[in-house]
Amino acid sequence: MASDHTRSAILAAAERLYADRGFGDVTLRDIVAEANVNLAAVNYHFGSKDELIAELFVTRSIQTNRERLNELRAAEDAGGGRAAIEDIMRALVGPTLRGCLGPDREGSTAARFMIRASIESVPPIRRIKNREVDHLRKFAAAMRRAMPGRDDTELYWGLHFALAMAHHTIREKERLLRLSEGKCDLDDVRAIIDRVVTVSVMALTMGDVPSKPAARPVLVHGRLTRQDL
Amino acid sequence: MASDHTRSAILAAAERLYADRGFGDVTLRDIVAEANVNLAAVNYHFGSKDELIAELFVTRSIQTNRERLNELRAAEDAGGGRAAIEDIMRALVGPTLRGCLGPDREGSTAARFMIRASIESVPPIRRIKNREVDHLRKFAAAMRRAMPGRDDTELYWGLHFALAMAHHTIREKERLLRLSEGKCDLDDVRAIIDRVVTVSVMALTMGDVPSKPAARPVLVHGRLTRQDL
DNA sequence: GATAGTTTCATACAAATGTTTGAAATGCAA
DNA sequence: TTGCATTTCAAACATTTGTATGAAACTATC
Known part of the structure; x- marks a missing residue:
């Protein structure tokens, strides 16, 4: 794999958002916005939410x-x-x-x-x-x-x-x-x-x-x- | 008020379903189906979920x-x-x-x-x-x-x-x-x-x-x- | 530099959900 | 009964959600 950049960015952004606002009201769209990556990247790298x-x-x-x-x-x-x-x-x-x-x-x-x-x-x-x-x-x-x-x-x-x-x-x-x-x-x-x-x-x-x-x-x-x- | 029937039926059904399946995957539609009442009854009697x-x-x-x-x-x-x-x-x-x-x-x-x-x-x-x-x-x-x-x-x-x-x-x-x-x-x-x-x-x-x-x-x-x- | 494999992207999809609406039904008092 | 308020109902609304798609961009190997 070339660089984990996207993957790690998603992980970091997700952890931060979940930590701050809870699982309840953080959507994948929130996460990818925070990570500055595309929405589809989550399913591509992780399979599912x-x-x-x-x-x-x-x-x-x-x-x-x-x-x-x-x-x-x-x-x-x-x-x-x-x-x-x-x-x-x-x-x-x-x-x-x-x-x-x-x-x-x-x-x-x-x-x-x-x-x-x-x-x-x-x-x-x-x-x-x-x-x-x-x-x-x-x-x-x-x-x-x-x-x-x-x-x-x-x-x-x-x-x-x-x-x-x-x-x-x-x-x-x-x-x-x-x-x-x-x-x-x-x-x-x-x-x-x-x-x-x-x-x-x-x-x-x-x-x-x-x-x-x-x-x-x-x-x-x-x-x-x-x-x- | 005439009879609390609908209201109580919703409460009972909701408590039962939430108890069994958790808040996560019980919808209002599940509740009203269990209570045999109309979907709108929930918002009418309680205002919101x-x-x-x-x-x-x-x-x-x-x-x-x-x-x-x-x-x-x-x-x-x-x-x-x-x-x-x-x-x-x-x-x-x-x-x-x-x-x-x-x-x-x-x-x-x-x-x-x-x-x-x-x-x-x-x-x-x-x-x-x-x-x-x-x-x-x-x-x-x-x-x-x-x-x-x-x-x-x-x-x-x-x-x-x-x-x-x-x-x-x-x-x-x-x-x-x-x-x-x-x-x-x-x-x-x-x-x-x-x-x-x-x-x-x-x-x-x-x-x-x-x-x-x-x-x-x-x-x-x-x-x-x-x-x- | 062409090719194959990987990653990114914009966009669409499909389903679910809480809520609203306006009319119909019902109950109750005069 | 008539009239008025309460309650029920079917249907639609308006979002939001995770996920899928197919093309484009990129990367590395030959």
Whole structure:
């Protein structure tokens, strides 16, 4: 191929427009106008609008997933094959939060695009997200190694809640900012990651949740410390 | 007015179709076909498609919000004006989770509609959701009464995380089910509510727990030495 | 520099969609 | 019944949308 110019211009323009205005009201004509290319170029290079969106999303997803797995492997290597649960959770939520939050990220098109993809759920993206389960299984496996003997159910709930806090923070950062009247600092990504990780680990180490919530997580926590050593 | 027949038929049909197939690919023509009414009836009775969707959503939202506030007030009355933090969080997440989860709810159109509204974020619904902040402030106020002296920031983060876990469980219950290979029981709503409440309270009372999990410099800024009395 | 393959372009297509219209039907009060 | 307001209806409107087409422009190879 001669030069990716047109193709890349479309990708860049599409990502920017989708990030700014959402999938709902950005048409192919908007995109090609922004990219200064012909309308037919989209179908020529990508086949269809949905495939364009899919390519945008997979590119960014692969990026995030790779970072996650890199952090996970680093943590496992450092721990001789078994990473501490804190580090596993950090590898899980860190890349996403770092990618989408923070002051400098305000200008990052990629970040804003991923936030958009998290808020609006458009069919081509949903299809890709469904395949994410395989990726998460690797984290479940690492967690199982880090907390042997613990019921799988608890592992999955902990993983689920960690993602819940991370994604919800990204999705609803505007609302949290408004609710807290700016008191919650959403630019301090480090602190947010720490916070999510801390709560996730607490959730994971609290033991079985019976029908009564008054239960105390304290003694179970002691047991974990022994295991984790 | 003679009889709300047409109007209600449209509302019912719309809610059912949106719940089943999502906002993306349900047209007014689908709705009026399902309701056995004329196409123009929608614009006659509701003004526009968006106003129809908005009416559907506000109806269900008001329902949930009323339940929440009822539970909150009941808890505060029982506690002589100050409710336990557990009960506040329960009032916050209970109604939503009870409304959208559980085995019998599989057939509930209203529940499936609200799940849909939570997954897909369509403009008229987003506009309404933005007004939800005022409603949440009442819970922030109750939490402040329950945990006096605690930094507001911590309150907001706790509130935020509670909603994160509740909504994410609703949004991603399919994925959690698949990830856990059915091991996570999403029909046991009681247990789920307990779980979310427990973790939320833990997140809120982090500073109180003497045996903090990690040696992280983590939530230093949020750990107030001044505890509530 | 001719040729084959690739890319770009203007334009047209076809389908879908929310909305409007004006007349017909219906309900209700006097 | 008559008259008036409300409601229903079929049909059309006016866009907008993604996609397809076929010719033209370009590129690289021989």
